[in-house]
Amino acid sequence: MQVVSVSQDGQHRFSKQVTPSIQLLAGLGVQGDAHAGTKVKHRSRVRQNPDQPNLRQIHLIHAELLDELAGKGFTVQPGDLGENLLTRGLDLLGLPSGTRLRLGPDALVEITGLRNPCAQIEHFQPGLLKAVLDEDEHGHLIRKAGIMGIVLSGGEVKAGDAIHVELPPPPHRRLEQV
Template sequence: MHPSASVEAVCRSGSHTFSKTSVTEIELLAGLGVADDAHAGVTVRHRSRVAQDPRQPNLRQVHLIHAELLGDLRAREFRVGPGDLGENVTTRGLDLLGLPRGALLYLGDTAVVEVTGLRNPCAQIEGFQPGLLAAVLGRDEQGNLIRRAGVMGVVRLGGVVRPGDPIRVDLPEEPHQRLERV
């Protein structure tokens, strides 16, 4: 389906910073997320979600963004690179936004991430660079909001993920469910 899909970069941050640091590898922990990342955990870790209800399940353990978005933003004069928008995994050659909920992403030798939904970009992105929030949002022909800032997922099987690792996609049974914000 996506024969040339691969991991371009991996990033993490041990504190609640907007951007994450590119590293040579990350370890995904089943049911938790990225080892040594502030958003790892069984229950929600994003501050706004914790304020609503700290017992919510963490459907945002891993954030993935397609490198093609970063290239598009750079072409529009934004200064962005891997990890700058807070993602853990930067992919290439994979239509992340077109995946259905429940799609399984096989990253490297053993790690499996289940796609749970779309990242909803928050006001922090505007603080990172003015105009960036509008640049990662759009509207379709019907006027519906399109979120382009990547997808979120949960770790089903752990493993080490490195730049250059292949990505294989396993789609859930039909009918497929569109991604909604999580």
């Protein structure tokens, strides 16, 4: 389980720029990223209530999703879907709420929930929204566009860093949309 790439962007754009490393700041998110802060920064949520706590300080996507999308004819590169961290070898969507991820030598992130893909993904590439949504055997919606988290301990994170998983105590709760 490792970090494949890291990305950030100081502007509210759909995609983020891949960088050699990112600095995580405890309680805030990714230094220099438009979504960093203690209060919600995602535009749709700011319109609903700008005083909500920011449970979306950092966005993680599994590289296996990019592989799946490539198999369906889409061209999606690291950072294109707005993630801060692209991972490989870790079932992000299967982690329970409250899971903690140790990234690099110092950073600690707590998973808060699933990313709900918005219409911007469809503007990026037509058909992509449908491709990142699925249904399970019971007809329940599966959101595959990554997970969100908060930064508990800061530190530098870069491609190649190992990821260590710390599961919360049982009973485990499935990730829900945040």
